[in-house]
Amino acid sequence: MPKSHTIQPDAIRVVGRGTNVDFSIDDSVPFDLAERRLREYLSQCRGLYSRGRVSVNVGRRILAPDQLASIKNILGCETGLTVSRYWCPPDVLSTALAGPDSRPALPSPPTVAPESPVITAQAGLNNNGLQLAFPGLDATQSTFTEIDDAGGVSPSPAHPGPVEGPEHLEGAPGPKFTGNQALIIKHTCRSGEVVRYQGDVVVFGDVNPGAEIVADGDIVVLGSLRGTAHAGADGDLKATIFALNLESHRLQIGSCVGERPHGTRKGKSGRKAVSPQIAYLSAAGDHSIFVAPFDRSASGGREYQWQSVGLQRP
């Protein structure tokens, strides 16, 4: 599990990502407790956040507009941060829109005001609907929907109603959320940065030593991978890790951890022509990690078996 600057005072999770900060409010704790924890957390790290915009993931909880306003207010007063987005799973939104009777059972009934106007944003999958992946939230929901605190229309409802994903076009039964979107990162992931995502991750840049990428899908690094990469984190043994320049000493796919065998380290990065490599699990039962040049026809295009250093729970 990533240690990191993911701070977890149980009710609030905070993930810093480059200039973005995502706050996630656990929907299983009472709202007032969550509010208190948020305040506590922010007063501890006074000054760490001084400017900027944040998004807040409210999880599956249905919040009244004044509760949303309260979150915004706390963040604004304690840190000067502006809340630019709230997020929640799209099915919560559509149930909420369908009417009070069909609302899902809520984990924290005392905090809900059933007759108060709930979120009335337009249901829809936003183009930027990236999952703020937090362990403990429903893993089947890989896309979150943007809502706004005025109870108004979502700022950019790219698609009214469910999205026509590729599967729909291919004639899959009924429209559905594909959950196949990739997270694209356009900056260098630096030491201390942790990215966790319930899908594929593409990094246009380097992943430096001390940074950590954990993806349920594949990981593609269009740069040098020197930090920790864990693909197929929810157990997908077909997941792969690709890098233009693979320099990590340790990789994980599913629950299998592999270590670079001695003597296979490339020379100084960036000095030689780049030779992209891909890491995957062997089909055989022992599941060890192999690393091979992406272009197998290239000279010296042989695969290396990495030393298996045992299994780790994903």
Place this chain on the structure above:
Amino acid sequence: MSEIRLGGKGKTTGNPSVCSERDSRITTAAIPPSKTIVVTSGKGGVGKTTTTANIGAGLALRGHRVVVMDTDIGLRNLDVVMGLENRIVYDLVDAIEGRCKLNQAMIRDRHQQELYLIPAAQTRDKNCINPEQLTDLCRRLEEDFDYIIIDCPAGIEQGFRNAIGPAQEAIVVTTPEVSAIRDADRVIGLLEAAELQHPRLIINRIRPGMVKRGDMLDKDDIVELLAVDVLGLVPADDRLITATNQGVPVIHDRKAPSGQAFARIAARIDGDDVPLMDLEPKSNLMNRVRYLMGINRSEYTHA
């Protein structure tokens, strides 16, 4: 200390009388806005204090009004490096807590009229001030000075957060050692998270001989990893140690290679286009990808 002219710089403020005064005196191009720059590193002992003193002196030599501020509360050094230790009466914490006026905590440099030091308190700790207080203080200084250079303590805790709070720009100092570079990487990430984009890097204590023999990481290795712009390269220099022990910033020693390096750095901070030797990026596939994607504009998007 009473001779400090308030409003001397004539920077535009909310005060209309200041504006008109300025208009009557200055007829040429607009005054560039003042800058508050933090010098930080993560790892200790890499040369932050040395860099702060020399950049401050360098900018003052170029005719600017400069304040250097030591925020290493409890472990103050900048006063010693500048040879001003014996003149300290009040310090930063006194000014923040209102025990003295701001200009009473400012010590004029021995060599330059327009360079002032605000020393750190030695008997307090980093938690006795917060970033907001320091920011307020710097905003007040910006009305009178062109540059405020903040010497940040090592580490990434409260002292670091205090020091970066008021800054509009950041300089990260590292040495060509793996541990210092790791810390620099972490600090750059934290600076970016605090919206201090595009920090610039100074690589200090380079030994060209060792680099040539392959015993020391060279500039390209470091830049390859940290992916930031280089502000300057400073050689390891015995003359720097001599100067530091005499309480004179090495920039005043014309023969010192490190002093010359700091002079060039000051010029670059000031906007001069002083070329860095051997700065051409190697044109390879990865640099092209970086270039095409405009990387380090630091954002996530979604596909």
